[in-house]
Amino acid sequence: MKGNEAIAEAAIRAGCMHYFGYPITPQTEIAAYMAKRMPKIGGVFLQAESEIAAVNMVLGVAATGKRVMTSSSSPGVSLKSEGISYLAGSDLPALIVNVQRGGPGLGGIQPSQSDYFQAVKGGSHGDFKKIVLAPSSVQEMASLTSTAFDLADKYRMPAMILADGTMGQMMEPVELPEPNAKSFDKPWALTGTKGERKHNIVNSLYLKPEELEKTNFERYERYKEIEENEVLYEEYLMEDAEICVVSFGITARVAKNAIVEARAKGIKVGMIRPITLWPFPNKAxxxxxxxxxxxxSVEMNMGQMMEDVQLAIECKKPVYLCNRVGGMIPSPEEVLAKIESVNEGGDK
Amino acid sequence: MSCNILFAGFGGQGILFAGKFVAYKGLLENKQVSWLPSYGPEMRGGTANCSVIVSDEPIGSPIVSNPDVLVAMNLPSLDRYENEVVSGGKIFVDSTLISRKVERTDVDVYYIPATEIANEKGISTLANMIITGKLLKEVPSLGFDGIDAPLAKVVSARHQDLLEVNKTALKLGYDY
Structure with a gap:
């Protein structure tokens, strides 16, 4: 199964019956899969007139408490940024998938990780975070989709799958998660009062600064809780490691090959692979x-995650960058060469 | 034991399809597999290639930069990847479309006029499967047995009538 299809099927199995999108390479298989499946299971697939329209349709469904998603690739996600800020400001759960391609601008259609900052630093106006999950296999494209819906519901906030063109396009065997729409209490949802309760308001506009300040503080209290409880990462050969590779998504797999080869040469190197990019595995x-x-830091951008690594370790140790950009993917040989040169004293 | 294969040619030759078939064959034999396409925005023309790994161990990087096996279905692909093949590896060349010989002497080379055979037999779109038939024969870790089930998987539901002709193409390559 293709990575993109794994996301789509896993979303349906997580109880997502509403998909709104607009085509863009390299994520279109998600929309294609939804177009095929949704009508058969009584769900909604809608190709909107633009990315902006799609994300606002997501906001509408999210306000009713139903699981909903949209997907796009880098330039399309920029268009969705406004709506993502509104989702965060309205405290609404939803899944946004970004299957990244090279940028900036229209960029190219080959894989990239250059939307890291956009994903983990807010990416649009206002103080807010979203949960960002970075799958490194087709299996994780499926399982993290379930996780994303659960976390979004649990904390009433948007979650993002930050994948890249390789993860979206590649095929691997995958065991799909069991159908499981965990039920979350959503007393805030707009479901019609039936004359039995006070009406709910879902809104991101607060004209009184005292009130708006309060919502921001409360939201950041929730973020603290997430940073405490929801960090996901994988440690690989870290027990005796003297050099720590940090990498996510497709580059983590390339790095793994390089680490195996470096170990064969007697270099003590391991890897910490962040699975949640926000919250970031600072403690580890x-x-x-x-x-x-x-x-x-091995990544396909100009060193965006490297800055988070430096922050996490409070610049106690040097952090070197091994990167390719613009749709290029580092080879295991390039990563190995970097590991060897760092092992010999560094080449910053 | 891991076999890293690179299929390369131009769009429309069925490069991705052939790779998918080999990956599914491995999957159905309970091996670890990955399939990663790389192509331009064009439906036909342009370059197309795909990395396929069939392995007994979990697969790290799905990107094949130094293949054990290269299937080259046009000249730019052979020019581009000939020197990337590992020493002792195998190169399969569609000799209808590539007139030059492989310069490397440390690899096994198989020349198959796949496009010509396909045209002669009236199955001009199946040169990809002819060359794949030869590939299955010459790479022991892949093997020719059990081609039916993976074919049924990769040939789409509305084209199941094309199963037999795909099988014929694989056999033509095997017997060449």
């Missing part, structure tokens, strides 16, 4: 900073 990295002599 800080612990690694006490043991390791250097870090290498």
């Amino acid at each position: 990295l800080r612990a690694a900073a006490d043991k390791c002599k250097a870090f290498i």
Whole structure:
């Protein structure tokens, strides 16, 4: 199954019956899959007139408490940014999938990770976060889709799957999650009062600054809780590692190959792979900073995650960058060469 | 044991399809597999290639940059990837479309006029499967047995009538 299809099927199995989107390479298989499946199961597939329209339709359904998603690729996600801020400001759960391609501008159609900042630093106006999950296999494209819906519902906020063109296009065997629409209490949802309760208001406009300040503070209290409880990461050969590679998504897999080869040459290197990019695995990295002599951030952008690594370890140890951009993917040989040069004293 | 294969040609030759077939064959034999396409925005023309890994171990990077096996279905692909093949690897060349010989001497080379055979037999769109038939024969870890089930998987439901002709193409390659 293709990674994109795995996301679509997993979303349906998580009880998502509403999909709104607009085509763009390399994520169109998600929309195509939804177009085929949704009418058969009584769900809604709608190709909107634009990305902006699609994300606002998502907001509408989210306000009713139903599970809903949209998907796009980099330039399309920029268009959705406004709506994502409104979702966050209205405290609404929804899933946004970004299957990244090279940028900026229209960029290219080959894989990239250059929307890291956009994904984890808000990406649109206002103080807010979204939960960002970075799958590294087709299996995780499916399982993290379920996780994203659950976390979004639990904390009443948008969640994002940050994948890339490789993860979207590649095929691997996948065990699909069991149908499981965990039920979350949503007393805030607009479901019609039936004359039995006071009406709910879903809104992101607060003209009194005291009130708006309060919503912001409350939201950040919730974010603290998420940072405490929902961090996901994988440690690989870290027990005795002197060099710590940090990488997510497709580059983590390339890095794994390089680490195996470096180990064969006697270099003590391991990897921390963030699965949640926000919340970021700060504690695990800080612990690694006490043991390791250097870090290498392997990513397909100009060093965006590297800054989060530096923040996490409070610049206690040097962080080197191993990157390709514009649709290029680093090869295991390139990563190995970087590991070797860092092992010999660094080449920053 | 891991076999890293790169299928390369131009769009419309069925490069991705052939790769998908080999990946599914591995999957149905309970091996670890990955299939990763790389192509331009064109439906036909342009370059198309795909990385297929069939392995007994979990697969790390799905990107094949140094293939054990290269299937080259046009000259730009052979020019581009000939020197990337590992020493002792295998190169399959569609000799109808590629007139030059492989320069490497440390690899096994198989020349199959796949496009010509396909045209002669009136199955001009199936040169990809002819060359794949030869591939299954010459790469022991893949093998020719059990082609029916993966074919049924990759040939779409509305084209199941094309199963037999795909099988014929694979056999033509196997017997060449």
